[in-house]
Amino acid sequence: MNTAQRLIAVEKELRQAQLALTQALEATAALQQENQDLKILVAELQSMLFKRKKSKKDDADPDSGSSAEQWLEEEPSGQQRTRPTHSYQRSVPPDSEVTAHERHTLDRCAACDGALEELDACTIYIEDIPQYTKTVTKKTIHRYACCDCGKQQTKIPIPPGQRVRLGPGVKQYVLYHTYVLNTSYRDITRSLNDCHRIKISAGEIQHIQQESAKKLLSAYNGIHQELKKQESVNIDETSWSVKGALNYLWGLCSPTTSAALFHAGSRGKGNVASLLDGFSGCATSDCYGAYRNLPEGMDHQICWVHILRNAKELAGMPYLSDEQRQSAIGFYRALLGIYGHIKQALNKPYHPQERSAARGRLLKELQGANQLLPCDTPKKLKNLKLLTQQYQHELFTCLSYKTALPENNLAERNLRHVVLKRKRSFGSQTEKGARIFAVNASVILTFWKRFPNTFFLELGKALGY
Known part of the structure; x- marks a missing residue:
């Protein structure tokens, strides 16, 4: 082999070595990036599993030490607020709530039996509850037959089934403790027995819930129609176990009404179409794929808080290089600033032209911040x-609506109550039980928020008591 051939062979080997080196460097970079992604994932899982109590430092800018609120609006730090004196005292009840009036007077001096001259009088109020006693009403229903036509009749209908029944007060007690206080079956039976000497079984509690769901179904449909008439709604979903299998409970609410609706089903997009069928407005949700293709005639608002939360966690994540951390922090700051401008625009009176101009300006700002x-x-x-x-x-x-919200916190707070219930009851045993829970929880929680002073009266009317 001459010199030229050896040179060609060496050049070929060199090119192969360079190609192998390039491939090895690319593979190394890919492994390093995969390793960094896994470390970030591990750090994220650790924060979820071993999260500590949130402090004021958690709301701070990851790079500057200033709070998130200070980025939006700088306010001078004032002195710590003090509670007014009257806030430590109970309010005086109105005369309409007074059930008894006791007067405590003296005729003679307790020390020397001398005459007394009245100086003044002090009035106090004692708020208490009556002794826990149950009432038992024995009803004898006489049945008659007409002497002419032979038709049998009674003054009130004779109910079928067992002779000893639970009254409306016990049923409302069970519903209130089940859906408002999230009390378990065991605690309901204990409370009724200890406080009222009424024994009740789990089967009777389930029968009360099933009976009330049938009676409250029309009110449930009315709440659904009321929500679909609003300009804007918020929707979210949470897991709900049925027979130990993973299922979901959907929540629908609106910033313009106190109504709350729950729907039991899968996590498929068909549930969204069913809940929002006939709605024409703005629906606020997170970025879950089921909300991506909403029915025609409505607009979609993505929750800013979900995106800000992820951006903030990423900005404070370890295992990032200095350049990557600065990029993440800058992105988070830009998003937070845009969100602050949106809130400021929504706090102003609604003017379509001003809102449209703000929308275009903020969109350009976002497009400049989210470039890779x-x-x-x-x-x-x-x-x-x-x-x-x-x-x-x-x-x-x-920004195109008067009442739409840029975040989905309202829907999450709406679902928070049933999430706490799920942690106590671990869901439902049957699909029918899940539907019963959705109907009862929707109506009872709506009434509880809407009629705080006459809740039991309004619930009794809806149940036909």
Whole structure:
């Protein structure tokens, strides 16, 4: 082999070595990026599993030490607020609530039996509850037969079934403790027995719930129609076990009414179509895929808080390089600033032209902030920016409405009550039980919020008592 052939062979080997080196470097970079993504994921899981109590430091800018609220509006730090003196005292009940009036007077001096001269009088109020006693009403229903036509009749209907029945007060007690106080079956039976000497079984509690769901179904449908007439609604979902299998409970509410609706079903998009069928307005939700293709005639608003929460967690995540951390912090600050401008625009009186101009201006600001940079290699940071690009128009839909909200906190608070119930009861044993829970919880919780002073009266009317 001459010199030229050896040179060609060496050059070929060199090219192969360079290609192998390039492939090895690319593989190393991919492994390093995968390792970084896994470390970020582990840190995220650790924060979820071992989360500590939230402090004021958690609301601070990851890079500056100033609070998130201070970024939106700088306010001078004032002195700590003090509670007024009257806040430590119970309010005086009105005369209409006074059930008895006792007068405590003296005729003679207790020390020397001398005459007394009245100086003044002090009036106090004792708020108490009566002794826990049950009432038993024995009803004898006489049955008659007409002497002419032979028709049998009674003054009131004779109910079928067992002779000893539970009254309306016990049934409302069970419903209140089940759906408002989230009390378990065991605690309901204990409370009724200890306080009222009434024994009740789990089967009777289930029968009360099933009976009330039938009676409250028309009110449930009325709540659904009321929500669909609103300009804007908030919708969210949470897991709900049925027979130990994973199922879901959907929640629908609105910032313009106290009504709350729950719907038991799967997590498929068909539930969204069923809940929002006939609604024409703005629906606020998170970024779950079932909300992506809403029925025609309505607009979609994406929750800003979900995106801000992810951006904030990412900005404070370890295992990021300095360049990546600065990119994440800058992205979070830009999002927080845009969100603050949205809130300021919504707090002003509604003017379509001003809102439209603000929407265009903020959209351009978002488009400048969510561009991918060469250092945005962590999967979570890249996906978050791509998410804001995908929903860039849905993030500003609320500016076109008078009552729409830019966040979905209302729906999450609406579901919070049933989430606590789920942690106590672990869901329902049957699909029918899940539907019964949805109907009863919707009507009873709506009445509880809507009629705080006459709750039991209004619930009794709806139940036909």
